[in-house]
Amino acid sequence: MFKKLYLWTLSLAESRHAPFALGLVAFAESSFFPIPPDTILVPMSIARPNRALLYALICTIGSVTGGLLGYAIGALLFDTVGKWLISVYGYxxxxxxxxLLYAHWGWAVILIKGLTPIPFKIVTITSGLLAYSLPLFILLSIVTRAARFFFVAALLHRFGGTIHVLLEKYFGVFLAxxxxxxxxGFWIVGHML
Structure with missing residues (x-):
């Protein structure tokens, strides 16, 4: 069953619409969607390792622009949408x-949480709510999201063939x-801080 799902995922990853879907998922994940873009980035990069760095760039651009939507939700819509989203994620x-944390360590929160499995939307909405410097927020988002996605893409570009063989055998384990x-990430959000 997992082999069929894996092959289906790879066929979708080779679709001409896959880069658009990747950017859309990265955008949505940074503002409201719970699924990380890695679920699409990995199979796309395995299907076409020579394009892995381009896919990382698409993820980065999508994530940072989605982060701006998250920032706007926190800044302009916190009492309605923002409060609900923050509550859903346990904050x-x-x-x-x-x-208080942002007052002293806002830059570190954005950098560190952007690299972790903690949902990035928490960072983006909170940054908007607390009126964190927008130019600094954008710069830090670019740094942290690019580091995350380009690291994954570089690994897949370099070891894509080996990872492809392993995923064929252990796709179920990968999904799990x-x-x-x-x-x-959701548990950390609910129990940390």
Whole structure:
């Protein structure tokens, strides 16, 4: 069953619409969507390792622009959409703690959380809510998201063939691992800070 799913995923990754879907998922993940773009970035980079760095660039651009939507949700729509999204991810009662943390360490929060499995939308919405410097937010988002996506893409570009063979055998384990990382990110959000 997983082999068929893997082959289907690779065929989708080779579609001419795949880069658009990748950018869309990266955009949505940074503002409201729970699934990380890695779910598309990995198979696309395995299907076409020579394009892995281009795919990382698409993810970075999509994530940073989606982050601007998250920032706008926090800055302009916090009392409606923002409060609801923050509550869904477990930060509803921790806004004051985040305000204090951002006052001294906002740059570090953006950089560190942008690299971790913690949902980036928490960072983007909170940054807007707390009126964190927009130019600095954009710069830090570019740095942290590019580092994350280009690291993954460089690994896949370099070791794509080996990873492709391993994924053919262990695609179910890969999916379970990705799901575990996503759940871990949500758990961290709910229990940290």
């Amino acid at each position: 509803g009662d921790r806004v004051e703690q985040m305000r 691992g990705l799901a575990a990382i996503t759940v871990l």
